[in-house]
Amino acid sequence: MSIDVGGHLKAVRMMYGLSQRELAKRAGVTNGTISLIEQNRVSPSVSSLKKVLDGVPMSLADFFTLDLQESPQVFYARDELADIGDRDVQLRLVAAKRTHRAMTIMHERYRPKADTGADMLSHKGEEGGIILTGHIELTVGGQSRVLGPGDAYYFTSAVPHRFRNVGDEACEIVSASTPPTF
Amino acid sequence: MSIDVGGHLKAVRMMYGLSQRELAKRAGVTNGTISLIEQNRVSPSVSSLKKVLDGVPMSLADFFTLDLQESPQVFYARDELADIGDRDVQLRLVAAKRTHRAMTIMHERYRPKADTGADMLSHKGEEGGIILTGHIELTVGGQSRVLGPGDAYYFTSAVPHRFRNVGDEACEIVSASTPPTF
DNA sequence: CCAAGGCGTTTAGAATAATAGACAACCTTC
DNA sequence: GAAGGTTGTCTATTATTCTAAACGCCTTGG
CATH class of the missing domain: 2.60.120.10 (Jelly Rolls)
Known part of the structure; x- marks a missing residue:
C-alpha cells in the first residue's frame, strides 16, 4: 500500500471544500468511514472508494491519476x-x-x-x-x-x-x- | 460498483498470459482471492488490489485508466x-x-x-x-x-x-x- | 486405464473494513 | 459562560474480504 490513498482522498475532499460528514452524506457512507480511510487506518474496498468518490464526484481513474502535485495557491494575502x-x-x-x-x-x-x-x-x-x-x-x-x-x-x-x-x-x-x- | 473490476483484472491477467495461481504467487495473495475478485464476488480493498497488480506489474492508475475497449486483435491467421x-x-x-x-x-x-x-x-x-x-x-x-x-x-x-x-x-x-x- | 499436475472454483474460518453512535474540541450566538 | 452547531476521532458491533484447504474438471504421460 505504497500509495497514500488516505491523504489523497483528504486532499481531494479539501479541494472541493467538503467536510467528512458532508462528503459521507453525498457518498452514502458514514463519516467514520471517511475518517478511517483518510487516516489510512483501513484500506477501502474498490467499491466503497468508488462510492466515496461518486460523492465528489470523481472517477477512480482520475483519483489514481491525479498526481496531486502541490496544488497551486488559492488564497493570496x-x-x-x-x-x-x-x-x-x-x-x-x-x-x-x-x-x-x-x-x-x-x-x-x-x-x-x-x-x-x-x-x-x-x-x-x-x-x-x-x-x-x-x-x-x-x-x-x-x-x-x-x-x-x-x-x-x-x-x-x-x-x-x-x-x-x-x-x-x-x-x-x-x-x-x-x-x-x- | 459500476466498474467491472473483476473482468478488468481478468483481461489484464490474460493479457500477460498468467494463470490465477501464477499471478497469486507473484502478488503474494492466494489464488482464491484472484478467483473471487475476477468473479466480482468481492470488491477488493485498494491495498489488496494493489498487491495483485504489483504481481503483473501494473499501477492502479494504469489499471483504472485502461479503457479495455474491445482489445484489438492479437492473432492473425x-x-x-x-x-x-x-x-x-x-x-x-x-x-x-x-x-x-x-x-x-x-x-x-x-x-x-x-x-x-x-x-x-x-x-x-x-x-x-x-x-x-x-x-x-x-x-x-x-x-x-x-x-x-x-x-x-x-x-x-x-x-x-x-x-x-x-x-x-x-x-x-x-x-x-x-x-x-x- | 490411472496417476500427476495443471486449471478455476468453492467453503469455513480468520482477518479486515464499514456502521452506528458516542466523544472531545472548536466555533458562533446569545 | 452556556446552548447549539460544527468539526474530526474513536469504539463495539456488524458486514465484508482474505486465507487455507479442499473440490471438480481437464490435459499429459506412463
Whole structure:
C-alpha cells in the first residue's frame, strides 16, 4: 500500500471544500468511514472508494491519476500580490507565479495625473474591471468616459484604450484580462 | 460498483498470459482471492488490489485508466493479413485495421526480377527485416548487398533504399518499419 | 486405464473494513 | 459562560474480504 490513498482522498475532499460528514452524506457512507480511510487506518474496498468518490464526484481513474502535485495557491494575502507597477501606475497581480493561467487579475492603482497613454499595445483578448476608489477617464476607441467608484468597464483589448486619472486622489481598480498579459 | 473490476483484472491477467495461481504467487495473495475478485464476488480493498497488480506489474492508475475497449486483435491467421501488393511485390500487413499502430509489420514477397526502384520516397523513421527465402539485393545509400535466408537488415528510412530480387526464385521477407507507412 | 499436475472454483474460518453512535474540541450566538 | 452547531476521532458491533484447504474438471504421460 505504497500509495497514500488516505491523504489523497483528504486532499481531494479539501479541494472541493467538503467536510467528512458532508462528503459521507453525498457518498452514502458514514463519516467514520471517511475518517478511517483518510487516516489510512483501513484500506477501502474498490467499491466503497468508488462510492466515496461518486460523492465528489470523481472517477477512480482520475483519483489514481491525479498526481496531486502541490496544488497551486488559492488564497493570496494582500501583500502576497506581485507588484509590477511603476511610480504612477501600480499593478498588483493575483497568482503571478502561476504558470498556466487563463487570465490576469490585477489590483491597479493610478496616482493623480497618471496616464497610460493612448499608444498602448492593443493585444487580442478581452478585459474588464471595476473602479474601487477615485475617478478615471477611460478612452476606448472613440468613446471616452469618466468612471467613479462602483463603475465598471469591459471591452475587447484589440481596440486602443487609455486610462487617465483625472481626479485629485488615487484611483483603484480591480481588473481582469484574457489572455494573461503578465 | 459500476466498474467491472473483476473482468478488468481478468483481461489484464490474460493479457500477460498468467494463470490465477501464477499471478497469486507473484502478488503474494492466494489464488482464491484472484478467483473471487475476477468473479466480482468481492470488491477488493485498494491495498489488496494493489498487491495483485504489483504481481503483473501494473499501477492502479494504469489499471483504472485502461479503457479495455474491445482489445484489438492479437492473432492473425495467414489469410487474415491485408494484402496490398502489386503483381511483383506482394505486401501482407499485420494488424492493418488497427488504427493507432506504432509500426508496420509486413510479410513481403518479391517475385524474381521484382524491383522497388531507387527513387523511393524516403520517409523518416527506421525499418528492418529478416529474409526468409530467396535472395534479394538491398541498396541503402551507397552500399549494396545480396541477402539470403536468415540474413537481415536495419536502416534509417531517410536514406534512399531499394529492394531488388536478383535470384530466380521468389524472395520472402518479414519487415517492420516505424512510423507505420501503411 | 490411472496417476500427476495443471486449471478455476468453492467453503469455513480468520482477518479486515464499514456502521452506528458516542466523544472531545472548536466555533458562533446569545 | 452556556446552548447549539460544527468539526474530526474513536469504539463495539456488524458486514465484508482474505486465507487455507479442499473440490471438480481437464490435459499429459506412463
